[in-house]
Amino acid sequence: MDRKRILVIDDEENFTKLIKWNLEKTGKYEIRVENSGLLGFSATKEFKPHLILLDILMPDMDGSEVAFQLKCDEDTKDIPIVFLTAVAKKEEVEANSGVIGGHPFIAKPVELEQLIDVIERNAY
Amino acid sequence: MAEKAKILIIGAGKCGRALVELFSKIEKITIIGVVDFNQDAPGIKLAKTLNIPTAVDYREFMNKAGLNCIFNSTGKAQIEEELMLSKPAGVEVIGGCSVNLIQELIKEREKVEQQLKGLAQRRNNVVGNIDAGSTPIIPKMEPPDFNKQVKKDEDFWGKDKLIESIIQNSAVATFVINSQHKVLYWNVACEELTGTKAKDLLGTSGHWKAFYSHQRPCVADIVIDNSFVDLDKFYKVYRGSTLIPNGLHAEDWYSKLGGKDRYIVFDAAPIYDTEGKLIAAIETLQDITERKKAEDELKKAYTRLKEMQNQVIQAEKLNTIGQLASGVAHEVRNPLGIILQGVNYLENKIPAKEGDVFETLTMLKDSVKRADKIINTLLDFSRFTNLDLRPEDINSILESSLSLVRIKFESSNIDIIPEIKKDVPKVLADRNKLEQVFVNIFLNAIQAMPEGGNITIRSYGKKLEGIENGTSRREEGYFMIGEKVVVVEIEDTGVGIPEENLKKVFEPFFTTKGLTGGVGLGLSVTKNIIHMHRGIIYAESRFGHGAKVTVILKIAE
Numbered sequence A: 001m002d003r004k005r006i007l008v009i010d011d012e013e014n015f016t017k018l019i020k021w022n023l024e025k026t027g028k029y030e031i032r033v034e035n036s037g038l039l040g041f042s043a044t045k046e047f048k049p050h051l052i053l054l055d056i057l058m059p060d061m062d063g064s065e066v067a068f069q070l071k072c073d074e075d076t077k078d079i080p081i082v083f084l085t086a087v088a089k090k091e092e093v094e095a096n097s098g099v100i101g102g103h104p105f106i107a108k109p110v111e112l113e114q115l116i117d118v119i120e121r122n123a124y
Numbered sequence B: 001m002a003e004k005a006k007i008l009i010i011g012a013g014k015c016g017r018a019l020v021e022l023f024s025k026i027e028k029i030t031i032i033g034v035v036d037f038n039q040d041a042p043g044i045k046l047a048k049t050l051n052i053p054t055a056v057d058y059r060e061f062m063n064k065a066g067l068n069c070i071f072n073s074t075g076k077a078q079i080e081e082e083l084m085l086s087k088p089a090g091v092e093v094i095g096g097c098s099v100n101l102i103q104e105l106i107k108e109r110e111k112v113e114q115q116l117k118g119l120a121q122r123r124n125n126v127v128g129n130i131d132a133g134s135t136p137i138i139p140k141m142e143p144p145d146f147n148k149q150v151k152k153d154e155d156f157w158g159k160d161k162l163i164e165s166i167i168q169n170s171a172v173a174t175f176v177i178n179s180q181h182k183v184l185y186w187n188v189a190c191e192e193l194t195g196t197k198a199k200d201l202l203g204t205s206g207h208w209k210a211f212y213s214h215q216r217p218c219v220a221d222i223v224i225d226n227s228f229v230d231l232d233k234f235y236k237v238y239r240g241s242t243l244i245p246n247g248l249h250a251e252d253w254y255s256k257l258g259g260k261d262r263y264i265v266f267d268a269a270p271i272y273d274t275e276g277k278l279i280a281a282i283e284t285l286q287d288i289t290e291r292k293k294a295e296d297e298l299k300k301a302y303t304r305l306k307e308m309q310n311q312v313i314q315a316e317k318l319n320t321i322g323q324l325a326s327g328v329a330h331e332v333r334n335p336l337g338i339i340l341q342g343v344n345y346l347e348n349k350i351p352a353k354e355g356d357v358f359e360t361l362t363m364l365k366d367s368v369k370r371a372d373k374i375i376n377t378l379l380d381f382s383r384f385t386n387l388d389l390r391p392e393d394i395n396s397i398l399e400s401s402l403s404l405v406r407i408k409f410e411s412s413n414i415d416i417i418p419e420i421k422k423d424v425p426k427v428l429a430d431r432n433k434l435e436q437v438f439v440n441i442f443l444n445a446i447q448a449m450p451e452g453g454n455i456t457i458r459s460y461g462k463k464l465e466g467i468e469n470g471t472s473r474r475e476e477g478y479f480m481i482g483e484k485v486v487v488v489e490i491e492d493t494g495v496g497i498p499e500e501n502l503k504k505v506f507e508p509f510f511t512t513k514g515l516t517g518g519v520g521l522g523l524s525v526t527k528n529i530i531h532m533h534r535g536i537i538y539a540e541s542r543f544g545h546g547a548k549v550t551v552i553l554k555i556a557e
Helices: A013-025 A036-046 A064-073 A092-095 A113-122 B014-024 B040-049 B075-084 B094-129 B153-158 B162-167 B188-194 B219-225 B287-348 B355-382 B394-411 B429-449 B472-476 B522-532
Strands: A004-009 A029-034 A052-057 A082-085 A103-107 B005-008 B029-035 B066-071 B092-094 B173-178 B184-185 B237-240 B248-258 B258-274 B276-287 B389-393 B414-422 B426-428 B451-461 B484-492 B536-541 B547-554
Touching: A004 A013, A004 A036, A013 A113, A013 B075, A013 B287, A029 A036, A036 A064, A052 A064, A052 A113, A064 A082, A082 A113, A103 A113, B005 B014, B014 B029, B014 B040, B014 B094, B029 B040, B029 B426, B066 B075, B066 B094, B094 B162, B094 B248, B153 B162, B173 B219, B188 B276, B219 B248, B219 B258, B219 B276, B248 B472, B258 B287, B287 B355, B389 B394, B389 B429, B394 B414, B394 B426, B394 B429, B394 B451, B394 B484, B426 B429, B426 B547, B429 B522, B429 B547, B451 B522, B522 B536
Parallel strands: A004 A029, A004 A052, A052 A082, A082 A103, B005 B029, B005 B066, B066 B092, B414 B451
Antiparallel strands: B173 B184, B173 B276, B237 B248, B248 B258, B258 B276, B389 B426, B451 B484, B484 B547, B536 B547
């Protein structure tokens, strides 16, 4: 079976490096990492991910802007996006069944197990 | 033996010198210092010969232990004002006309002493003459011969016209009663102040009529009877004189005294004859209504200012926390995310879920969670998330909150006493948020009862009948009198909360638990949640006798 392609867009390099190691170790995913919103946006078309893990607060182009641009593009509008946030609380995210404003959310810090669970529920 | 009264004399001119001379002779008084910027002033010179410390600045003596009283003989009102503001609590300041009066008395005493000397001289001459067989000359004024003390009080006083005119002409309202409580003097100032004429009182015991509608003792009567019990029945403020042994100071409001509402300060002192027998008491009255009103206004303004300042501080704190929280959350949670992913990575690298390495990783994970929890509490301030309000049964919310901490209650040896009314009206509430409120209160109660105890949980509906304790937000229109509310009371038998902390327990970052306890946000979050529900929360306690937290909520209609 093909591994699911996951694009991780987050400006924290150490975080993305570990996410990549941890998710790839499961053998189920192919991970591409981009450390800026702009690069993440351009990588999407080429990589054609099954799901994007998208940080919100980033310096050059923030997560919501990336998401908006992707939704406007016919090629990328159906790619599921899971937002990563350090500002929302776990309880808030969970109380809303992991969805804020129509998008799934994960509050940092996140455990691998929970991350896999969210990916499995949302990737197409 | 009673301690000596310690006094400070400011101003060492003629008047100050007279005070130094007078008080240095009185055994029960110690002059701790004499102050004048002119170090050649007569009072300073006298003080130096008597080995009394001197200075140019009164502040050198202001905080000397045991200072009872300051005499301002400078005659300068400005110094008096400075003294009133800078004096330590409990120290009396005597100045203005009181000092003038004392100076007058000193002068008069000197005159009397001179006269006595003269009379004694004349009598010696007379005795000499009698011995010589000639006719004795009878002096016009009977000398107050202290060696042959006159028996009757009236005689002792009545003969001394000098003293009478001092009292009569004093600007201070003054009256004197004898040991049988009969009025001997009622001066002009006293007539003015009280509106009661001397002729109606002299020789009677009716001086109380000038102040009261029913018979009761005045301070002079209390001094005569030397019975200083139950004074709080009579006066709003009272204390023994710091200057005169067995003297009494009292203050109170009087309505329609001499046609006006007045705040009067009374000072009474006993008068003894040379054998130490109590023969009379002198009482002075000062109308300090204007000063008192100004003071009260100042106090009120100060309290209002303090309250406003507190509110501003609180708002500032919350605002700052709000701004900080988002920033901190972002800056701290990202590294936490890395740590947690790193731990997950290492977990996959070790062969078994046991051993030192696994244990270390578990500790790391727990620490990450703990740090994350603090961020969560902080975030509670930064966002006023919309409440999910529904009509809820408060008892069921209490029940589920209790189930979350029941194990802690059991392990802490705490018995739960439910006093739950069955037909409590429903409240409009966010169930999850209210659970957080009660869990917080329960956890605080558990911490207050390290040795175990009881926790009583009450819930009932009632109609608000008036302003109640702690309902300080009422003025903001949270509740109206007559409104139906639901009340929850949680009462423990723990160590209680000291009074000074009662108001602070709901403030952010207030904690008594030290570094190991918490950051002091639990109860302030609790208060915020209740306020978001437009409700009221307050704590009552007597230190050492447990605490009670009351929550009042609007009913769902």
